Amino acid sequence: MSNLIMPPPDRKVLGRRREIAQHLRSIIAAEAVIDDVEEMRAYESDGLTAYRQIPMLVALPSTTDQVSRILKFCQDEGIKVVPRGAGTSLSGGALPLEDGLLLGMAKFSSVLEVDYDNRCAVVQPGVTNLAITQAVEADGFYYAPDPSSQIACTIGGNVAENSGGVHCLKYGLTTNNILGLEVVLITGEVVRIGGKHLDAEGYDLLGLMIGSEGLLGVVTEVTVRILPKPETARALLMGFPASEQGGACVADIISAGIIPGGMEMMDRLAIHAAEEFVHAGYPLDVEALLIVELDGPEAEVDHLISRVSAIAEANSAVSIRVSETEEERTAFWAGRKAAFPAVGRISPDYYCMDGTIPRRQLPKVLSRMNELSKQFGLRVANVFHAGDGNLHPLILYDANEPGELERAEEFGAEILKLCVEVGGVLTGEHGVGVEKRDLMGTMFSETDLEHQQRVKCVFDADSLLNPGKVFPTLHRCAELGRMHIHAGRLPFPDIPRF
Amino acid sequence: MSESFKPENATQIADVVAWAVSHEKPLEIHGQGSKRGIGRAARFGAALDTTSLTGITLYEPEELVLAARAGTPMSEVRAALGEHAQELAFEPPDFGVLLGGEPGQGTIGGTLACNLGGPRRIKAGAARDHFLGATAVSGRGEMFKTGGRVVKNVTGYDLCKVLAGSWGTLAVMSDVIVKVLPAAETQASVVVHGLAPADAIAAMGDAMRSAYEVSAAAYLPGDIARRSQAAPLSAGAASAVLLRIEGIEPSVKYRTDRLLGILKPYGRVGIVGNDASRTAWREIRNVDFFAVDHSRPVWRVSVPPAAGAMVLAGISAAVSVQGYFDWAGGLLWLAAPASDDGAAQVIRTAVSASGGHATLIRGSDALRSTIDVFEPPEAVMAMLSQRLKQNFDPSGVLNPGRMNASM
Ligand SMILES: Cc1cc2nc3c(=O)[nH]c(=O)nc-3n(C[C@H](O)[C@H](O)[C@H](O)COP(=O)(O)OP(=O)(O)OC[C@H]3O[C@@H](n4cnc5c(N)ncnc54)[C@H](O)[C@@H]3O)c2cc1C
Numbered sequence: 047m048s049n050l051i052m053p054p055p056d057r058k059v060l061g062r063r064r065e066i067a068q069h070l071r072s073i074i075a076a077e078a079v080i081d082d083v084e085e086m087r088a089y090e091s092d093g094l095t096a097y098r099q100i101p102m103l104v105a106l107p108s109t110t111d112q113v114s115r116i117l118k119f120c121q122d123e124g125i126k127v128v129p130r131g132a133g134t135s136l137s138g139g140a141l142p143l144e145d146g147l148l149l150g151m152a153k154f155s156s157v158l159e160v161d162y163d164n165r166c167a168v169v170q171p172g173v174t175n176l177a178i179t180q181a182v183e184a185d186g187f188y189y190a191p192d193p194s195s196q197i198a199c200t201i202g203g204n205v206a207e208n209s210g211g212v213h214c215l216k217y218g219l220t221t222n223n224i225l226g227l228e229v230v231l232i233t234g235e236v237v238r239i240g241g242k243h244l245d246a247e248g249y250d251l252l253g254l255m256i257g258s259e260g261l262l263g264v265v266t267e268v269t270v271r272i273l274p275k276p277e278t279a280r281a282l283l284m285g286f287p288a289s290e291q292g293g294a295c296v297a298d299i300i301s302a303g304i305i306p307g308g309m310e311m312m313d314r315l316a317i318h319a320a321e322e323f324v325h326a327g328y329p330l331d332v333e334a335l336l337i338v339e340l341d342g343p344e345a346e347v348d349h350l351i352s353r354v355s356a357i358a359e360a361n362s363a364v365s366i367r368v369s370e371t372e373e374e375r376t377a378f379w380a381g382r383k384a385a386f387p388a389v390g391r392i393s394p395d396y397y398c399m400d401g402t403i404p405r406r407q408l409p410k411v412l413s414r415m416n417e418l419s420k421q422f423g424l425r426v427a428n429v430f431h432a433g434d435g436n437l438h439p440l441i442l443y444d445a446n447e448p449g450e451l452e453r454a455e456e457f458g459a460e461i462l463k464l465c466v467e468v469g470g471v472l473t474g475e476h477g478v479g480v481e482k483r484d485l486m487g488t489m490f491s492e493t494d495l496e497h498q499q500r501v502k503c504v505f506d507a508d509s510l511l512n513p514g515k516v517f518p519t520l521h522r523c524a525e526l527g528r529m530h531i532h533a534g535r536l537p538f539p540d541i542p543r544f
Numbered sequence: 545m546s547e548s549f550k551p552e553n554a555t556q557i558a559d560v561v562a563w564a565v566s567h568e569k570p571l572e573i574h575g576q577g578s579k580r581g582i583g584r585a586a587r588f589g590a591a592l593d594t595t596s597l598t599g600i601t602l603y604e605p606e607e608l609v610l611a612a613r614a615g616t617p618m619s620e621v622r623a624a625l626g627e628h629a630q631e632l633a634f635e636p637p638d639f640g641v642l643l644g645g646e647p648g649q650g651t652i653g654g655t656l657a658c659n660l661g662g663p664r665r666i667k668a669g670a671a672r673d674h675f676l677g678a679t680a681v682s683g684r685g686e687m688f689k690t691g692g693r694v695v696k697n698v699t700g701y702d703l704c705k706v707l708a709g710s711w712g713t714l715a716v717m718s719d720v721i722v723k724v725l726p727a728a729e730t731q732a733s734v735v736v737h738g739l740a741p742a743d744a745i746a747a748m749g750d751a752m753r754s755a756y757e758v759s760a761a762a763y764l765p766g767d768i769a770r771r772s773q774a775a776p777l778s779a780g781a782a783s784a785v786l787l788r789i790e791g792i793e794p795s796v797k798y799r800t801d802r803l804l805g806i807l808k809p810y811g812r813v814g815i816v817g818n819d820a821s822r823t824a825w826r827e828i829r830n831v832d833f834f835a836v837d838h839s840r841p842v843w844r845v846s847v848p849p850a851a852g853a854m855v856l857a858g859i860s861a862a863v864s865v866q867g868y869f870d871w872a873g874g875l876l877w878l879a880a881p882a883s884d885d886g887a888a889q890v891i892r893t894a895v896s897a898s899g900g901h902a903t904l905i906r907g908s909d910a911l912r913s914t915i916d917v918f919e920p921p922e923a924v925m926a927m928l929s930q931r932l933k934q935n936f937d938p939s940g941v942l943n944p945g946r947m948n949a950s951m
Binding site: 163469478491 | 605606628659661666672682689695697710795797802898931932933935
């Protein structure tokens with residue numbers, strides 16, 4: 047593990063490990079508490095495999111009441127807790143702590159209710175993203191946010207990370223598709239936020255919980271909005287001689303008032319890797335490949351397909367293919383969907399980045415990235431949620447080569463700083479976790495971060511839930527509570543008064 | 545007369561807040577004051593007026609973002625967006641006339657701070673869903689920023705979510721960044737005449753379950769439809785279910801045809817063309833129907849859509865109200881009798897049975913100082929909200945009492 051500083055382990059807690067396990071076994075079934083180091087190894091890391099840590103203990107509760115009693119016990123005893131869904135986080139959000147209890151939510155795996163009259167479903171947090179769609183698709187519905195990890199990742203993890211997917215330009219991120227939550231606070235209190243109705247009755251605590259990366263509470267139930275499946279979907283596959291033209295095409299599509307269901311771009315290295323892997327029929331002599339999917343009523347889709355084709359031609363596309371069948375549409379996507387594993391085949395390891403940039407900066411960012419690639423001696427393949435400017439550079443490296451992981455991480459940090467420098471952000475959908483924690487200062491001032499941390503203080507003043515994630519330095523809440531006002535400043539002459 | 549400050553930048557806002565803290569002067573935070581009549585009637589020691597913080601600072605139509613200083617008039621924002629055939633997709637309502645003032649008022653900061661969404665809420669989300677970034681000064685007198693200027697961002701805690709709907713009680717925004725979207729080229733509405741509320745909810749449910757992308761669904765009982773300036777609604781004086789379809793011409797035509805087919809079994813159907821459709825949805829959004837008889841309290845009630853008819857029936861059984869549905873039954877607009885508590889207790893009891901919340905949007909000063917204007921949260925939610933207020937505004941100088949008596 048490269049130099050990541052986590053909160054210092056509490057020796058007193060570690061010393062009481064056996065007794066803590068025993069107490070947990072009085073709350074949940076004995077076999078739902080794991081204390082065997084070998085068995086706990088399955089939990090030592092998440093999707094960001096460069097970081098590993100065996101937790102102190104693992105608990106797998108199956109009811110809200112159990113979660114409540116476990117959290118209350120942990121709060122009373124000062125034990126840190128790391129919630130975990132499927133462990134696919136790419137930012138180290140579910141990375142265990144040496145002195146922490148890992149709270150696995152996998153047993154919360156039921157779809158509790160499908161309510162078509164209110165166009166929503168009530169599910170437990172351990173239900174996978176795809177399973178929600180599967181529960182409703184026979185009736186013509188789906189759950190819109192679709193991270194590429196949707197077969198594995200859980201809705202609880204999606205809520206914590208505010209996950210996105212290829213559909214989110216048109217249909218929104220997780221936060222735009224959740225109606226209600228049941229959350230257990232670290233005090234053991236159970237709170238219901240929202241429900242089947244819209245909007246908050248007071249402060250939007252639902253909005254705060256979504257994207258809170260497991261630091262504010264443990265989600266035990268989720269009410270999601272479900273949508274009727276579009277009548278049809280068709281895709282265009284378009285190749286461009288340069289990324290500038292691909293980028294301009296994206297801008298022109300949006301300027302024409304068209305918001306496609308999906309709009310994805312890949313660069314040469316990603317195109318080649320994907321084509322070798324799945325033989326999707328991608329053109330190999332282009333620098334940028336754009337997949338645009340239009341979904342909706344047939345009449346609309348057919349009309350827009352011709353408009354988008356015309357825009358692509360005007361932007362010097364060298365190849366344009368339109369899907370005529372569902373198989374063809376799926377084939378267009380196959381390469382993009384397999385882009386990560388495809389890159390995994392051409393390199394022993396890869397490191398997936400997740401910055402967002404104002405789209406018009408794409409050519410500048412790509413050319414600067416090429417320079418960095420030479421400087422660090424590491425290749426980089428780019429897949430890009432082009433519609434919303436969310437870039438996924440995949441840095442190719444070999445962890446067995448001494449120093450390469452560290453170089454890949456440095457390269458990654460440079461890319462993210464570049465994203466911020468051009469007006470973008472550190473993460474578009476994967477979250478801060480431990481990975482981007484120490485880069486938060488490039489985007490936020492100390493005061494900005496303190497205001498964010500005050501939200502943490504509202505929910506978990508002792509900082510027992512998932513500490514060490516998101517915030518580079520955790521201030522004590524008492525310290526953050528102090529006011530620093532110099533009495534009597536003002537009445538300033540220069541402010542207009544009436 | 546109490547003092548009113550008109551800061552011109554975030555630093556000046558911070559100075560005013562610091563002054564308010566050290567002089568223990570609760571500040572009324574306001575823009576053009578278009579929604580001043582909403583919220584608890586509270587007393588302030590001084591005012592902070594944002595209307596000198598104006599101007600669009602960045603607008604990149606092809607990136608779908610617009611940044612403006614918080615006091616920028618909505619009319620200016622709308623005009624700029626209109627030039628590029630874009631809009632704020634959450635369809636912010638204009639309550640000017642409803643509240644007894646002028647139409648067309650309001651600032652972008654105020655719009656976001658109140659988190660009010662219009663009929664398209666069910667498809668496109670509320671103000672909070674389009675609020676990308678902000679620079680603000682908390683009640684600690686400290687300037688902070690949150691979010692960013694790109695449409696997809698999960699870096700750090702999204703404080704825009706709580707600034708939206710905080711009614712100026714957590715921080716004073718100096719600058720905001722919003723997501724903007726292409727405006728639909730055209731629209732039409734399918735109308736079904738003569739349904740009772742329960743059948744109307746069923747009809748709207750069928751439309752929402754279809755793949756025809758209904759962007760708004762409302763139900764006006766006969767006595768309200770009669771007042772509409774859209775001829776196809778007022779003509780027969782029958783009740784009307786109205787389903788809006790927006791998009792490009794061929795798509796709108798195709799979808800309205802299909803929807804007609806789905807709704808025919810319910811009753812007499814028809815199509816309302818582009819102009820009349822726009823008129824009707826403006827009335828529904830701005831609650832024009834209740835812009836008469838200003839003595840009557842007006843409530844905005846959010847419930848699960850399928851429960852709408854039941855909630856209305858429960859309320860009507862106890863008091864005489866006039867009401868119509870938006871959001872496919874999920875939003876109930878009610879004009880209540882002017883007496884007593886403005887029907888607060890009856891309404892809140894009915895809402896608590898289904899889940900949801902009721903907000904008094906129009907009421908006399910007296911009413912707004914005696915009842916809870918916003919739905920009182922249950923205990924743990926109240927405690928969390930209280931702590932949030934305490935953390936952001938420990939001295940309670942930002943719009944204290946506007947949302948509830950203790951905050
Ligand atoms: C191949 C691959 C592709 C991916 N593609 C995408 C993509 O397209 N878009 C995208 O957004 N992400 C993507 N991801 C990232 C990841 O899948 C998402 O972040 C996902 O939401 C994580 O869900 P999880 O169940 O695995 O959560 P975990 O990894 O287990 O946990 C993630 C965070 O959630 C917290 N958490 C989990 N459950 C709960 C709960 N019940 N209550 C409170 N906190 C909880 C954890 O503490 C942690 O902070 C991808 C990952 C992989 C490996």
